[in-house]
Amino acid sequence: MIPPDAKVLIVDDDAGFRDSLARFFESMRIDVQTFASGAEFLAHEPEDGPTCVLLDLQMPELSGLQVQDELARIGREIPIVFLTGHGAISAGVQAMKRGAVDFLEKPFDERRVCEAVEAALAQSVQARRQDAAQLEARRRLARLTAREQQVCDYVMAGLLNKQSAYEIGIAESTVKVHRSRMMKKLGVSSLVQLIRLVDAVGGRLRLNGFGNGNGSSGRRPRIDEGPFADREGDEGLPQ
Numbered sequence: 001m002i003p004p005d006a007k008v009l010i011v012d013d014d015a016g017f018r019d020s021l022a023r024f025f026e027s028m029r030i031d032v033q034t035f036a037s038g039a040e041f042l043a044h045e046p047e048d049g050p051t052c053v054l055l056d057l058q059m060p061e062l063s064g065l066q067v068q069d070e071l072a073r074i075g076r077e078i079p080i081v082f083l084t085g086h087g088a089i090s091a092g093v094q095a096m097k098r099g100a101v102d103f104l105e106k107p108f109d110e111r112r113v114c115e116a117v118e119a120a121l122a123q124s125v126q127a128r129r130q131d132a133a134q135l136e137a138r139r140r141l142a143r144l145t146a147r148e149q150q151v152c153d154y155v156m157a158g159l160l161n162k163q164s165a166y167e168i169g170i171a172e173s174t175v176k177v178h179r180s181r182m183m184k185k186l187g188v189s190s191l192v193q194l195i196r197l198v199d200a201v202g203g204r205l206r207l208n209g210f211g212n213g214n215g216s217s218g219r220r221p222r223i224d225e226g227p228f229a230d231r232e233g234d235e236g237l238p239q
Contacts, residue, residue, distance in 0.1 A: 005049040006121045007031040011041045012056040038062030052079040052120035079120035137200035140186045148182040
């Protein structure tokens with residue numbers, strides 16, 4: 001199913017083919033925009049909603065593979081469906097290995113185009129959901145004090161409260177207080193939820209130089225040996 005706010009971008013130097021493909025999508029009430037070259041497409045501002053691009057492999061100046069490389073270089077993520085002519089299968093395979101959603105050999109039927117575009121737009125929707133989840137997770141994690149971040153790091157490393165207390169150099173009861181505050185600020189009530197939240201920002205925490213993120217219990221600096229010597233966040237708590 002194609003999202004109602006989706007947009008299909010078409011990049012092809014063949015004006016007749018480009019316009020014909022655009023009319024096809026417009027007949028299905030899908031928003032579409034066309035570009036005559038890779039450079040013109042790259043100069044276009046990213047779209048806000050679900051988007052994919054139908055990109056011709058063989059174009060003058062910038063080829064489809066070169067456009068794909070440039071998108072990767074500038075960090076612009078957009079699902080790509082490559083359009084190939086006869087004899088360009090090897091290039092299409094190369095494009096798939098680089099992360100393209102699909103490649104279609106011209107001429108292609110309408111069903112194949114629709115299937116490829118639906119898959120590409122589904123990937124775009126999923127990527128946007130993940131980006132939103134990552135942004136929210138980062139926002140929550142930014143609320144933590146340095147000590148709460150450190151306790152969170154040790155929890156993610158699999159340490160018990162008693163072990164975390166030893167590693168940091170504070171009382172176990174203090175660790176429990178920080179852990180409770182940390183969980184409340186992050187809006188989680190279980191270790192599973194905490195792991196999912198941290199995973200949303202790219203995996204286990206490695207905060208402030210403490211913790212190796214793999215659950216091992218190698219000796220770490222005590223609190224009075226590292227950057228936390230001022231005991232930030234521990235005021236009024238038992239040591």
